[in-house]
Amino acid sequence: MQPMIKQIARMMLAGGVMCASMAVFAQSVEEVKIGCAAPMTGSQAHYGEDFRNGVLLAVEDFNATKPIIGGKSIRIELKTGDDQADPRTATTIAQQLVDQGIKGMLGHFNSGTTIPASRIYANAGIPQIAMATAPEYTQQGFKTTFRMMTSDTQQGAVIGAFAVKRLGFKKIAIVDDRTAYGQGLANQFEKAAKAAGAKIVGREYSNDKAVDFKGILTKLKRANPQAIFYGGADAQAAPMVKQMQTLDMKAVLMAGEMVKSDTFLKLAGKAAEGTVVSLAGRPLDEMPGGKEYAIKYKNRFKENVQTYSPYAYDGAMAMFTAMQKADSTDPVKYLPFLAKIDMQSVTMKKLAYDARGDLKQGDITVYKAENEQWKVLSDNK
Structure with a gap:
């Protein structure tokens, strides 16, 4: 009986050590806050949902790889804001996200919200990849502005x-x-x-x-x-x-x-x-990763891809890839790698930016x- 008790004790001790190790590992995962803003209410809410779903899917896919950056296990935590497609609301949301300590910004969706908010992110040194298509967005002279879609x-x-x-x-x-x-x-x-x-x-x-x-x-x-x-x-x-x-x-x-x-x-x-x-861009079934993305999206959200989500997904993945290449989530350190990104994506064979942050490749x-x-x-x- 005594040997059995000792064996159980050893098992419990080993189990306790393992649980403690797992707890330490879990605590060592660093949360990296990334902002996302779009119209989530009002007449443009369907655009915002489509946009956010693409970003969310990218975050989930990236987190599933259990990324290690800068020697740390990291996890992307998405901070989402509803800018209601309103410029004033957008600037308020932008400042709130900056104050929360985001390390990057995915959005805004509309040009009219993206442009005024972009100054806030630029002043904070936070890279921003937006759906905005108005030419003025990347013509302001900021080094932090990038696009998800071709400009107007x-x-x-x-x-x-x-x-x-x-x-x-x-x-x-x-x-x-x-x-x-x-x-x-x-x-x-x-x-x-x-x-x-x-x-x-x-x-x-x-x-x-x-x-x-x-x-x-x-x-x-x-x-x-x-x-x-x-x-x-x-x-x-x-x-x-x-x-x-x-x-x-x-x-x-x-x-x-x-x-x-x-x-x-x-x-x-x-x-x-x-x-x-x-x-x-190209029709979804002609995009390099379009067919696979359509299946993944349908499985996750129980609906078909609309218009913007593949571009939002690519924009998010470009940011995360830049972090990996820089081996840092510090905006100052990964921004140069984002500017020089060169990767195949869902929507295009070569996702790369020019000096202003516009996409080099742009099919219509x-x-x-x-x-x-x-x-x-x-x-x-």
Whole structure:
């Protein structure tokens, strides 16, 4: 009996030592705070959820590798803020995240929120990778600004030329929502369309909360445009195209990637038919890691990939990869490695930034709404 008791005691002691070792290991894991902000409520909440899901999936995948950086086992802790697509709220969220000690920022989503918030991150020396597409974001002279998607300079140039050279539109009207994104994209579209030989027969302005466009459309109808380009989001584009139909306008609605959504198709209904939009990047099934990502995303969130999550995933992974290459989570130390990142990602074969933080590679795809689905019209590689 005595030997058995001694054996049990030894087992308990060994078990206690093992548990203690595990406890010490668990305590040695360093939490690295990373910020994420997007509109999580309001009419753009579906964009924000799509964006956040991509970031969240990247965080979970990276943490699952049990990364060791700087000789320490680290774990990414995501700090998420709802900026409501509002510039003032965005700056408040930005300062809160900086005060919480984040080591990097993924977001914001909108250009109008990203640009004012970027100064706060830059002043704190915190690298920021945002979904914002307005050219101004990376033209401020900050060393901390990077993109997840191609800028509006390229996208506007492609869709503007496409409207004239491929679709044959010579008389075009333009409406934008006065946000940094909507106005910037509309400006680039106008520049490219004019250069291709089109005449801009009207330029009108609205806002990102509007739902009644009848006054603007009635005015534009007199000019008999073949197409109306809208710089703005799907929540406004849907009622606009429905009102175009009500007014018996024959013009085709054109827009950027914020209108290339299932939400637009659902809200606009039959009026969506024929709408033409552009989107940075390749179709999901043609992306280098698109098919695998689609399966992973569906398993995790029980829904299909929308638009922005693959780009958000890549942006997050670029930041984490830079930390690994620098062997540090210190923003000062990993920032130079982020600027020189060169990696294959879900969305592109070579994810790399130029001196401003813009993506070096930038494909643009043009889609058309047909039978309640988005069909590829053409792509620009």
